[in-house]
Structures are given as structure tokens and as C-alpha cells.
Amino acid sequence: MRTRPFDARSAVPLLVEPDGDPSVDALVAWLRADPAATQALLTKHGAFLFRGFAVDGPDAFERVARAVDADLQNNYLGTSPRDAITPYVFTASELPGHYPIPQHPEMTFLPEPPRRLFFCALRPNDGPGGETPLADFRAVYRDLDPDVRARWEARGVRIVRNYGGPEGQGTRDPRQLKRWDQMFGTTDRAEIERICVTHAFTPTWRDDGRLRLVSTQPAAQPHPVTGEMVWFNHAHVFHGSVAPGEYKRIATRLGAWPWRGWQLAATALAFWQGLGRDPEDGAMHVTFADGGAIPEADFEAVRDAIWKNMVFPRWERGDVTAIDNRSVSHGRMPYSGERLVAVCWA
Numbered sequence: 263m264r265t266r267p268f269d270a271r272s273a274v275p276l277l278v279e280p281d282g283d284p285s286v287d288a289l290v291a292w293l294r295a296d297p298a299a300t301q302a303l304l305t306k307h308g309a310f311l312f313r314g315f316a317v318d319g320p321d322a323f324e325r326v327a328r329a330v331d332a333d334l335q336n337n338y339l340g341t342s343p344r345d346a347i348t349p350y351v352f353t354a355s356e357l358p359g360h361y362p363i364p365q366h367p368e369m370t371f372l373p374e375p376p377r378r379l380f381f382c383a384l385r386p387n388d389g390p391g392g393e394t395p396l397a398d399f400r401a402v403y404r405d406l407d408p409d410v411r412a413r414w415e416a417r418g419v420r421i422v423r424n425y426g427g428p429e430g431q432g433t434r435d436p437r438q439l440k441r442w443d444q445m446f447g448t449t450d451r452a453e454i455e456r457i458c459v460t461h462a463f464t465p466t467w468r469d470d471g472r473l474r475l476v477s478t479q480p481a482a483q484p485h486p487v488t489g490e491m492v493w494f495n496h497a498h499v500f501h502g503s504v505a506p507g508e509y510k511r512i513a514t515r516l517g518a519w520p521w522r523g524w525q526l527a528a529t530a531l532a533f534w535q536g537l538g539r540d541p542e543d544g545a546m547h548v549t550f551a552d553g554g555a556i557p558e559a560d561f562e563a564v565r566d567a568i569w570k571n572m573v574f575p576r577w578e579r580g581d582v583t584a585i586d587n588r589s590v591s592h593g594r595m596p597y598s599g600e601r602l603v604a605v606c607w608a
Contacts, residue, residue, distance in 0.1 A: 263292050268311055269573045274398045274590055275309035275583060286322045289315050293329035300330065304378075305487050308590035309396055309583060317580040320351040320604055323382035330584045331378040331608035339461060340369050341423065341546070343440050347604055354381060354394070354603040355594065362508045363594035364499045365397045365568045368587050368607060371421050371477050371496055373462050376607040379585040379592065385602035386577035390516055392597030394583065397571045399591050403482055403493040406567045410560050414481035418551030419495045421479070422542055427471035442473040474542075478551040485588055492589050497556065498564045500546040507565050512596060577603070 268277040280288065289312060293300050304310060310330075317323055328334060334350045342363070343356040355363060369375045381394055403411065425442035428449055446454045451467065458465045458475065466474040483494045498504065541547045550556055574595070575583070585592060587607070 275311040276307035279314045290329040309585045312582040327380040354605040365591040365593040378608040379587045381583045382604045383577035383581045387597045387601035391595040393595045399493045401571045410563045422547040497548045500548045
């Protein structure tokens, strides 16, 4: 195998290409030949980008993922809508292509978030956008304004999510991504409450049929292997400023059209949704753990540190990205046309 950093400005990701046999068998054998070395490389670089191998479908993708971490999971308590392709491989997101997905490690709001995250480009989109950018959240922690970092570390983060009920029951927020029965895979409220206890969610059943979930977490956590501090939360993703904040930066990167129009629409929508509404009733909201409001300037500082450290590999068919979820984030740039990127996690 040939290995080198994908981007000279960052150690994330490490590009791995075949030096001869491009078969999945050859890649799996290389990954399994010295498991300790594979894990050490992934910890050091934060992500692998496997390119040029014959990964031609979800089964081949799953084989590569299991060669990195065999303990794949399929319980998803995140917010993005996903469809199952196999029992352990899902579409990365069913959100419309114009919708940006900000950088985040997977399911930071769980007491035990995934260790590893894997993506595979089964069908890259044509045209601009559509990347799954990566960012080293160790570097984000270091680059964040020291006053912002100290404030967030001292006060922690509180996440509020409001989910609509099963089809035909209660009301839904226009920003809501999915219903609570879709998230938990059941309409049994006792079972949902049991799951909430396991994952440190505080559930509140609303009179309008919705379910509110509240959880608190530190803003940063030490890496479980190296002890290095990592910015590790979803706060900037769940705040009302997310759409205009992201579209502003996307327009700078890709050009004003069509992203400028989406930015203006997102800003107008955020303003309209905030009129006369308690933000705690929105689809998603975030405060400091003590309930205090987080200054909007802090969110901009977080986005600045994240975008400074983002890398934008352009998908090629059959690419597989393996991510150390405890140090490196992922997201999605807007795009148009057909695109199919699969995901699994461990």
C-alpha cells in the first residue's frame, strides 16, 4: 500500500492507495496484518481515506469497515434521517442536497458515542459540492479563542430536542428531521423511557404529542487513548444560527450562486421561527448546562475554528473513509443531482 497525507496542511486524513492489487481482499489483509499498527495510525491521523480499491457495493464496504473495527452497531439515536441498505449499512443522510450538514463527531450527546465512523461513496454527485469534509477537533480545541473555550469548559452544554409523534398524532416543527417513533424504533413509551435512562436523556412527554429530550455534556473531552483534549459537542449544530452561519461560509467557498439564495432563505426562516416562540419549544436548542444563553459570538468563534481546520476530499466512486470519531468530525457540503454515500459505525 502507498500512504501519504491527503492534504499537506493537515494530517487528516491519511490517504491509502493500492500499490498493486486493488482488491478488497488485499486491503482487508493489509488492515488485519497488524491490528495494533492500524489502530495506532488511525489514532494518529484521525481518519483514513481508502482510494482506488474495488469497493463496488455495501457488502464490500462493510468488509472494509469490519477490518478496521469488527464491532459494527446499528442503533442510531442521532437526528439525521437515514435509510437501511443492509442491517449495518445505511444511507448517510436523507436530507435534501441543498441542506448543509455542519461538522460534528457522531452522537456526541451519548455517554458512549461511537468509536469509529465509516463512509463510502457508492455514487458521487456530479458538479460542485457534495463532499464529506473532515476536521480535526483536536486542532479545533487548540485554535478556539481561549476565552470562549474556558467559558464553555466551565459551564458545559445542554441540548434540547423536541420530536413529533407517530404519523397523524400531534404537531410537528417544520425544521424537525424525524419523529420520536422513528428515532427509537418503537411506540412503546416505557421502552423509550428505558432507553433514555441508558443514554442519560431526560424525557418529557408533551401534551401536543411531542417528546422532549434534554441532555447535558462537557464541551470538550480527553481522547480515550491519547488523553489529548478534543472539542466534542453538537452545540453549534443545534443552535438557531446554524443555517445562516454555515451558508455564509459555503458561499465564500463555492461562490454566491446558488448558496447565497439559500443563506438568505435560511436567515429569514430562522427569524420567522423565532418570532413569539420559546426556543425551548423548537426542534433543537442549546444552552449552557446551567440553562444560560450562549452568546451568538461564541458560535461564530466555534465555526471559525472548525472551518480553519476543514479538509474537503472530493469523492471518487468506491472511496471509503474511516474516522476516529473521538477526534475527527464530518459533515456534508450542499450539492445537486444524484448522490449515494453510505455510512456504518462501531
